[in-house]
Amino acid sequence: MGAKMESDMRSELFDHYQKLSFRFYDEQRTGQLMSRITNDLLSLSELYHHGPEDYVIYLVKFIGAFVILININVQLTLAVFIFLPIMAVYSLYFNKRMHLALKRNKERIGDINAQVEDNLSGIRVVKSFANEGIEKEKFAYENNRFLESRKSSYKNEAAFFQGIGTLTQLITVTVVVFGGASIVNASLDLADLITFLLYIGNLIEPIQKLTHVTQQFQEGITGFERFMEMLEVKPDIQDSANAIELKNVQGNVEFKNVGFRYKENHYYVLKNISLDVKAGDYIALVGSSGVGKTTLCSLIPRFYEVSEGEVLLDGINIKDISLSSLRRNVGVVQQDVYLFAGTVLDNIRYGKSNASKEEIMEAAKKANAHDFIMELPDGYDTDIGQRGVKLSGGQKQRLSIARVFLKNPPVLIFDEATSALDNESEKVVQDSLEYLAKNRTTFVIAHRLSTIRNAKRIVVLTDRGIDEQGTHEELMVLDGAYARLYNM
Numbered sequence: 001m002g003a004k005m006e007s008d009m010r011s012e013l014f015d016h017y018q019k020l021s022f023r024f025y026d027e028q029r030t031g032q033l034m035s036r037i038t039n040d041l042l043s044l045s046e047l048y049h050h051g052p053e054d055y056v057i058y059l060v061k062f063i064g065a066f067v068i069l070i071n072i073n074v075q076l077t078l079a080v081f082i083f084l085p086i087m088a089v090y091s092l093y094f095n096k097r098m099h100l101a102l103k104r105n106k107e108r109i110g111d112i113n114a115q116v117e118d119n120l121s122g123i124r125v126v127k128s129f130a131n132e133g134i135e136k137e138k139f140a141y142e143n144n145r146f147l148e149s150r151k152s153s154y155k156n157e158a159a160f161f162q163g164i165g166t167l168t169q170l171i172t173v174t175v176v177v178f179g180g181a182s183i184v185n186a187s188l189d190l191a192d193l194i195t196f197l198l199y200i201g202n203l204i205e206p207i208q209k210l211t212h213v214t215q216q217f218q219e220g221i222t223g224f225e226r227f228m229e230m231l232e233v234k235p236d237i238q239d240s241a242n243a244i245e246l247k248n249v250q251g252n253v254e255f256k257n258v259g260f261r262y263k264e265n266h267y268y269v270l271k272n273i274s275l276d277v278k279a280g281d282y283i284a285l286v287g288s289s290g291v292g293k294t295t296l297c298s299l300i301p302r303f304y305e306v307s308e309g310e311v312l313l314d315g316i317n318i319k320d321i322s323l324s325s326l327r328r329n330v331g332v333v334q335q336d337v338y339l340f341a342g343t344v345l346d347n348i349r350y351g352k353s354n355a356s357k358e359e360i361m362e363a364a365k366k367a368n369a370h371d372f373i374m375e376l377p378d379g380y381d382t383d384i385g386q387r388g389v390k391l392s393g394g395q396k397q398r399l400s401i402a403r404v405f406l407k408n409p410p411v412l413i414f415d416e417a418t419s420a421l422d423n424e425s426e427k428v429v430q431d432s433l434e435y436l437a438k439n440r441t442t443f444v445i446a447h448r449l450s451t452i453r454n455a456k457r458i459v460v461l462t463d464r465g466i467d468e469q470g471t472h473e474e475l476m477v478l479d480g481a482y483a484r485l486y487n488m
Contacts, residue, residue: 031116035109043222044224061206064202065206066203076179094156102153106223109146172204175197246321251441252312253441260299260306300313334400401432412436449485
């Protein structure tokens with residue numbers, strides 16, 4: 001039962017992770033999130049497994065022993081029970097300290113996970129700078145912090161267990177002393193004292209066992225708190241109550257007085273942006289780094305929520321469209337391509353989970369990827385490694401384009417999709433992108449202005465918002481911000 005409950009909670013937490021927006025992940029470290037879904041829930045499973053039965057068994061034993069003892073001798077039983085409030089106060093104090101120490105343990109092991117994940121994800125950068133020594137130091141720092149937190153929890157556990165152990169031994173001593181005095185005074189006979197001492201063992205055993213269960217309880221409850229802490233993070237982007245499913249999307253996109261900032265007290269990244277893009281238009285967004293080109297495009301599929309104004313798709317506010325329906329109709333090709341561990345086929349099929357192999361091959365041909373795929377050792381069944389490390393930058397980019405071809409969305413976003421490629425790869429990828437953009441509403445973010453000269457409209461973003469827009473020739477005649485960027 002404990003294992004099943006752990007499994008259910010892990011599924012629930014993973015489902016919750018899927019609902020949280022980019023804004024949440026911007027603030028988090030992957031290792032910490034992994035720690036919550038693995039380490040924290042393991043200790044919970046142990047509590048679910050043993051906790052209920054142990055508490056019931058020892059409670060029954062304790063109450064049974066108490067009833068028998070009070071029937072043997074009321075005064076002696078009351079003398080024993082004077083210790084219980086002292087033990088309760090002592091337990092509460094050290095329980096609180098153990099709780100804080102164990103919570104710190106879980107945070108520290110999360111920091112270790114985050115450090116390991118960071119190092120292994122960037123292992124090529126580490127080796128290229130020969131910085132293994134620095135990475136060892138960073139890991140040793142986190143490892144030592146974890147060790148210190150473990151020391152603290154062990155000290156508190158030791159004080160708790162030995163304190164309770166001492167008090168339980170004092171109960172036996174008290175019974176012997178008071179019982180002996182009662183025999184001398186002839187208010188208790190020897191047989192009753194021996195019976196009383198035997199049943200005191202039945203009273204003490206549950207107390208000793210419960211102290212061990214308490215540690216398990218503290219381990220589990222800190223894991224549960226961290227689990228609930230994460231579940232209580234409300235997804236800031238959710239479907240509205242009457243969200244609609246899109247059908248026959250044309251691809252008209254309109255920004256109406258849109259403003260955006262990442263947090264309430266932060267400055268505006270975008271302010272008063274109004275832009276009307278007709279279905280099938282090819283729009284290029286240019287401007288210096290940091291003016292919000294990527295952010296503006298991220299508002300279309302609601303990766304982030306607008307702070308003010310509204311974004312419309314075919315005249316419908318995107319907040320009134322279900323997230324799954326909206327994102328099915330928007331395709332994104334990013335500069336930093338993410339490919340999953342697995343085969344070429346699996347990665348292209350990610351664009352449409354029920355696609356046949358023929359559809360996947362057709363998408364790969366359109367993305368100029370089919371030829372290089374067929375040259376791989378196992379063709380479409382070749383394993384490409386973690387994040388596609390066995391492929392070149394241009395090959396990875398073409399797979400990501402094939403994925404979008406398969407998805408076949410009416411609205412496309414190209415986020416500097418060719419800026420990291422060499423000239424030859426850029427030409428192949430650029431051809432693929434232009435083929436993909438035909439008859440679709442397309443937003444292109446580009447630093448290489450040569451790649452967007454033929455755009456139907458070029459929109460120039462500055463710190464003030466949209467500064468200029470028009471064709472390449474019109475903007476060059478204006479001799480403004482675009483002309484300066486182009487001449488540079």
